[in-house]
Amino acid sequence: MxxxxxxxxxxAGGDRAFIPNLSVDCSILGFHDGELKxxxxxxxGTDRWSLPGGFVRQDEPLDRAxxxxxxxxxxxxxxxxxxxxxxxxxxxxxxxxxxxxESLGIHVPADHWMVRRVVSVGYLALVDFAQATPTPDVFSExxxxxxLHDHPPLLFxxxxxxxxxxxxxxxxxxxxxxxxxxxxxxxTMPELHRLYETVLGRTLDRRNxxxxxxxxxxxxxxxxxxxxxxHRAPYLYRFAEAQ
Amino acid sequence: MxxxxxxxxxxAGGDRAFIPNLSVDCSILGFHDGELKxxxxxxxGTDRWSLPGGFVRQDEPLDRAxxxxxxxxxxxxxxxxxxxxxxxxxxxxxxxxxxxxESLGIHVPADHWMVRRVVSVGYLALVDFAQATPTPDVFSExxxxxxLHDHPPLLFxxxxxxxxxxxxxxxxxxxxxxxxxxxxxxxTMPELHRLYETVLGRTLDRRNxxxxxxxxxxxxxxxxxxxxxxHRAPYLYRFAEAQ
DNA sequence: CGCGGTTTGTGTATCGCGGACACAATAGAC
DNA sequence: GTCTATTGTGTCCGCGATACACAAACCGCG
Numbered sequence: 001m002x003x004x005x006x007x008x009x010x011x012a013g014g015d016r017a018f019i020p021n022l023s024v025d026c027s028i029l030g031f032h033d034g035e036l037k038x039x040x041x042x043x044x045g046t047d048r049w050s051l052p053g054g055f056v057r058q059d060e061p062l063d064r065a066x067x068x069x070x071x072x073x074x075x076x077x078x079x080x081x082x083x084x085x086x087x088x089x090x091x092x093x094x095x096x097x098x099x100x101x102e103s104l105g106i107h108v109p110a111d112h113w114m115v116r117r118v119v120s121v122g123y124l125a126l127v128d129f130a131q132a133t134p135t136p137d138v139f140s141e142x143x144x145x146x147x148l149h150d151h152p153p154l155l156f157x158x159x160x161x162x163x164x165x166x167x168x169x170x171x172x173x174x175x176x177x178x179x180x181x182x183x184x185x186x187x188t189m190p191e192l193h194r195l196y197e198t199v200l201g202r203t204l205d206r207r208n209x210x211x212x213x214x215x216x217x218x219x220x221x222x223x224x225x226x227x228x229x230x231h232r233a234p235y236l237y238r239f240a241e242a243q
Numbered sequence: 244m245x246x247x248x249x250x251x252x253x254x255a256g257g258d259r260a261f262i263p264n265l266s267v268d269c270s271i272l273g274f275h276d277g278e279l280k281x282x283x284x285x286x287x288g289t290d291r292w293s294l295p296g297g298f299v300r301q302d303e304p305l306d307r308a309x310x311x312x313x314x315x316x317x318x319x320x321x322x323x324x325x326x327x328x329x330x331x332x333x334x335x336x337x338x339x340x341x342x343x344x345e346s347l348g349i350h351v352p353a354d355h356w357m358v359r360r361v362v363s364v365g366y367l368a369l370v371d372f373a374q375a376t377p378t379p380d381v382f383s384e385x386x387x388x389x390x391l392h393d394h395p396p397l398l399f400x401x402x403x404x405x406x407x408x409x410x411x412x413x414x415x416x417x418x419x420x421x422x423x424x425x426x427x428x429x430x431t432m433p434e435l436h437r438l439y440e441t442v443l444g445r446t447l448d449r450r451n452x453x454x455x456x457x458x459x460x461x462x463x464x465x466x467x468x469x470x471x472x473x474h475r476a477p478y479l480y481r482f483a484e485a486q
Numbered sequence: 487c488g489c490g491g492t493t494t495g496t497g498t499a500t501c502g503c504g505g506a507c508a509c510a511a512t513a514g515a516c
Numbered sequence: 517g518t519c520t521a522t523t524g525t526g527t528c529c530g531c532g533a534t535a536c537a538c539a540a541a542c543c544g545c546g
Contacts, residue, residue: 019263019264019265019360019362020262020263020264021262021263021264021265021301022262022264022265022362056331056362058264058359058360059333059360060333061331061332061333062329062330062331062332062362063331065331083328083329085326086305086326086329086364087305088299088304088305088306088308088364089304089305090302090303090304116301117262117301117302119262119265119299119305119364121329121331121362188494189494189495190493190494205533205534205535205536206494206495207495207496207497207535207536208533208534208535210495210496211496211533212532212533215532225542227542227543228542228543229492229493229542229543230491230492230493230542230543230544231491231492231493231494231541231542231543232492232493232494232495232540232541232542232543233493233494233541233542233543234493234494234495235494235495431523432523432524433522433523448504448505448506448507449523449524450506450507450524450525450526451504451505451506453524453525454504454525455503455504458503468513470513470514471513471514472513472514472521472522473513473514473515473520473521473522474512474513474514474520474521474522474523475511475512475513475521475522475523475524476512476513476514476522476523477522477523477524478523478524487546488545488546489544489545489546490543490544490545490546491542491543491544491545492541492542492543493540493541493542494539494540494541494542495538495539495540495541496537496538496539496540497536497537497538497539498535498536498537499534499535499536500533500534500535500536501532501533501534501535502531502532502533502534503530503531503532503533504529504530504531504532505528505529505530505531506527506528506529506530507526507527507528507529508525508526508527509524509525509526510523510524510525511522511523511524511525512521512522512523512524513520513521513522513523514519514520514521515518515519515520515521516517516518516519516520
């Protein structure tokens with residue numbers, strides 16, 4: 001079933017299955033090449049980008065709607081996913097969406113809630129970059145990672161959402177072992193160290209950092225080391241189960 | 244205009260002015276007699292209580308809707324008001340609301356969004372207890388303060404909302420001078436001390452607390468003292484302007 | 487096969503903040 | 517004037533965070 005057909009059905013009554021004027025938007029973050037990345041969608045017929053989002057079914061809890069978006073865009077389930085803020089400013093969305101529907105040859109009633117006002121609940125997802133498979137949705141024709149601090153300006157109020165998502169990660173990282181979600185199952189201390197430095201935006205003493213993180217019992221050292229590069233082989237770690 | 248008339252108009256089309264399936268609920272907290280209080284409404288024709296809430300106008304930002312609820316229930320404007328979470332579970336609300344509409348002799352379509360599912364955005368408001376004038380809304384016939392830790396079980400998911408609001412206050416109190424909002428403009432150090440002990444739920448050394456709070460520059464000591472009781476007169480303080 | 491370069495693993499001295507604690511000052515009651 | 521309850525203030529101590537240096541080891545090269 002192609003996008004045009006899906007959307008035509010949506011506007012022909014399929015929209016009733018969803019809560020009007022409400023959406024969830026996911027800031028899906030990954031860590032790669034020493035940089036935080038965010039997953040963005042390019043909308044059909046445009047060069048404009050936005051966060052992946054979706055509408056909420058009438059009988060669907062908010063959290064599940066967010067989990068659905070995450071799984072559809074990345075193929076991942078059971079991921080760190082946290083709601084962080086509802087964005088409720090008033091914005092007229094017609095301008096942004098008109099080219100999309102035009103390129104699909106779909107007529108949307110000018111007063112349909114989707115092109116007028118949408119209150120969006122922002123979710124933060126932290127994923128293992130290597131495990132995610134970026135996949136566009138019906139509105140978009142491209143889905144890929146961008147550098148969190150170097151991406152095109154986003155549609156709607158999504159720049160605000162990304163900013164706030166980043167604040168949330170920075171905050172969470174200092175109180176809980178959420179870094180687990182951003183790394184592969186097994187990782188080295190230098191990798192974890194670099195992740196923290198990147199997110200917090202400042203240098204952390206290598207030795208103090210190691211002491212700090214190990215004292216908290218977040219990680220568990222394995223007997224194995226990671227070899228292959230021309231210097232001392234670092235130990236491998238994995239995150240400790242909840243305790 | 245009485246409640247019956249307002250609600251009749253609402254269900255006769257007035258509901259179109261609002262975003263369906265969405266509400267804001269305010270945890271309005273005050274401090275009195277050494278206890279945290281929360282403002283609750285008793286619904287018409289019942290002995291059930293809930294948080295004050297309201298629907299969001301189509302052209303109204305979320306924050307403004309919350310501010311409107313706050314001002315209508317307390318008479319206060321420009322108050323500390325912070326969104327803290329969106330509650331998006333699925334709950335059927337018919338059971339809770341039926342007695343209300345019955346007592347008013349109003350017929351509500353069984354599939355109307357208001358009696359089915361509502362996603363609620365929770366706001367936390369901190370007010371000066373003495374300045375607030377509790378006022379019921381059209382759904383309720385009583386509005387009054389309850390002890391935050393000793394109130395009747397609430398309608399819908401409002402017990403969850405209150406719990407989370409309390410978590411939010413406790414967290415905020417330690418990082419920002421929000422206690423200002425819970426006290427009169429001028430207050431004494433023992434009063435502020437008791438407020439912190441109450442909210443944090445533990446004793447705080449009087450001397451260390453004073454040192455801590457003054458070092459942060461949250462408060463400003465006035466030359467005046469508060470007299471009238473038979474022991475050493477405490478200084479008056481006020482909160483420092485943003486700096 | 488051994489040497490060099492680069493990165494990782496670990497331990498110790500120091501500082502600052504938070505917590506424990508004691509005594510002097512004072513307003514009103516009598 | 518005395519007494520009592522409460523407030524104002526300063527010092528000591530300990531732990532956790534920060535600053536910092538040296539030994540170990542893997543690969544690559546000659």
